[in-house]
Amino acid sequence: MAIGISGYGVYIPRLRIKKDEYAKAWGSFAAPGVDEKSVMGFDEDVLTFASKVSKRALESVPLPPDKVSRFALASTSAPYVEKLLSGTILVSVGVPNSAFTSDHTTSTRAGTEAMLAGFEHVSANQGGSALVVAADAPSASMWSTMEHALGAGAAGFVLSSDNLIAELEGSASYASEYCGERFQPREDSLLHDLNVKKFTEGSLMTNTTKAGGALLKKLGRKPEEYQHVVIQQPDARVPASVAARMGFTDAQLASGLVAKYLGDLGSASTPIGLVSVLESAKAGDTIMVISYGSGAGSDALSFKVVGDRKATVGLKDQADRKEYIDYVKYLKLKGAIV
Amino acid sequence: MAHVSVPLYWRTLPQRYRLVGQKCKKCGSVNFPPKGVCRYCSASSEFEEVQLSGRGKVHTFVLISAGGAPPEFAEQEKAGGQYPVAIVQLEEGPKVIGQIADVDPKEVKIDMPVTTELRKIYTEEDVIRYGFKFVPATEGR
Numbered sequence: 001m002a003i004g005i006s007g008y009g010v011y012i013p014r015l016r017i018k019k020d021e022y023a024k025a026w027g028s029f030a031a032p033g034v035d036e037k038s039v040m041g042f043d044e045d046v047l048t049f050a051s052k053v054s055k056r057a058l059e060s061v062p063l064p065p066d067k068v069s070r071f072a073l074a075s076t077s078a079p080y081v082e083k084l085l086s087g088t089i090l091v092s093v094g095v096p097n098s099a100f101t102s103d104h105t106t107s108t109r110a111g112t113e114a115m116l117a118g119f120e121h122v123s124a125n126q127g128g129s130a131l132v133v134a135a136d137a138p139s140a141s142m143w144s145t146m147e148h149a150l151g152a153g154a155a156g157f158v159l160s161s162d163n164l165i166a167e168l169e170g171s172a173s174y175a176s177e178y179c180g181e182r183f184q185p186r187e188d189s190l191l192h193d194l195n196v197k198k199f200t201e202g203s204l205m206t207n208t209t210k211a212g213g214a215l216l217k218k219l220g221r222k223p224e225e226y227q228h229v230v231i232q233q234p235d236a237r238v239p240a241s242v243a244a245r246m247g248f249t250d251a252q253l254a255s256g257l258v259a260k261y262l263g264d265l266g267s268a269s270t271p272i273g274l275v276s277v278l279e280s281a282k283a284g285d286t287i288m289v290i291s292y293g294s295g296a297g298s299d300a301l302s303f304k305v306v307g308d309r310k311a312t313v314g315l316k317d318q319a320d321r322k323e324y325i326d327y328v329k330y331l332k333l334k335g336a337i338v
Numbered sequence: 339m340a341h342v343s344v345p346l347y348w349r350t351l352p353q354r355y356r357l358v359g360q361k362c363k364k365c366g367s368v369n370f371p372p373k374g375v376c377r378y379c380s381a382s383s384e385f386e387e388v389q390l391s392g393r394g395k396v397h398t399f400v401l402i403s404a405g406g407a408p409p410e411f412a413e414q415e416k417a418g419g420q421y422p423v424a425i426v427q428l429e430e431g432p433k434v435i436g437q438i439a440d441v442d443p444k445e446v447k448i449d450m451p452v453t454t455e456l457r458k459i460y461t462e463e464d465v466i467r468y469g470f471k472f473v474p475a476t477e478g479r
Binding site for chain 2: 014041042043044045047048051052079088091092093094323332333335
C-alpha cells in the first residue's frame, strides 16, 4: 500500500527584519546567506501557527477534521514545558478527541519525527489519516550570535494512503551523542550554544550524511537521481556543505532553500523547505529531505511526486506578504526589553 | 483586569477556539456566543450546536491606541502598537466583537471581509487564554 502526502499547508507570520537592522545594532550579522527573516507577532505562538496550518493542510486535500485519526505536533519553542500541546489544536481545528496525539519538542529534528510518527500510523492503520504539523519560533539571548538567524513559521501535512501528491519511498535515521551545541537547560527559556563551530559542524555533518547515505543505499539511488534535496537550514549556507559532501549540487537545493528569506525555522525548517519544493515540483520528480537536530540526530525521507495539486495558500503568497520592522520593535516583540 | 477564572474560561472553549454556535430549534436563528434563551425569539431554550464559518464583514470598528487599552491588552499595545477592535457581522447573522489581527490598522474599513483564526488573547495566572480574532479575508493569506 502506497502512503504519502495528501495535502499540505504553510504559514509565515507577516513581520520581517532585514540583516541590515542587525548590522546597524550590533555591527555585524552572523547568519550566512540569510537576507531577512520572519518574526512572530505579539499575539501569536507556535500553537496559533499550528492551528492555522492544520486547517490549511486539511482544506488542501480536502479532508474534514473529524476524519483525522492521528495528530503529531513538532516545535522547539512551545509556550509550555509541561502540558499537552496537541489539545489546543484538536479543539480549535475540530479533530476528534479520540485521535492519538503526540508532541515532539526536544530538537529541531522534531519536524521529521512527527512526520515519521504520522507515516507509521497510516502504514499500520488502513484508511487512517494523520495530520502532522511543525511550528517553530525559537528564541535565544540577544547577546548571542545564534539569535541572528532565528525566524518563525509553520508547515502541516495530511498523510494517508489516499489522494496522494507525493509518495513516501522510504526513510532512514541516525542518532548519536553530542553536547554543547544548541541546547536549552530546564531553568532557562532561551537557547544556549557553547559556540564551538568545528564541533557543531562535525555533528551536523556526521548525522545528516549518515542518515542520508543510509537511505540512498536502502533505495539503491545515486544523488544525481534526485531533482530536489531539502537539508536542515540553521542558516542558508549549511545545506550546501552537507550537499557537497554527499554528492548533491546547489541546483538540487535551490527549490527548497527557504532560510535565505525566512531564517532558521527550527523544527519547521525541513517541513517548510519540503512545501517549497512541492510547489514547484512536477509529477515524477524525486525529493530527498534530511533534517538535523542537536544532541544529535537526523532523519532522511525520500518522496516521489505523483500529483501536482497545489495548496490554495502557497508559500510564495505567504513569503510576499510582509511588513518590515526595525530592531527596536523586534526587541519588544521578542520580549527582550524587560 | 477583567478576571475570568480558568474553569469559567474552559467551559466556553468551543466558542472561543472554534466558533461553535447554537441554532434555535424554534425560530432557527443562530446565537453566538451561545445563550440560555434564544436572543431572537426569546421563546426557546432548545438549541442544536452549529459550526460557524468564521467569515463575516466589519460592521464597525475602533482603533485602540496608547492609554486606551484595558490592562490585559496594555502590553500588546505597547509592544505591537495601535490595534483595531471591530463588531463583525458573521455570515450566519450574529454580530460579534473581536480584535482584527495581522493588518495595518489604517487599512481597516467598514464592510471589509474578514475571517477568524486562533490567536493569543492575553495571559492571566500564567495561563495563555487563546481565542479567535478576525483577520482580513484576502486571497493567498
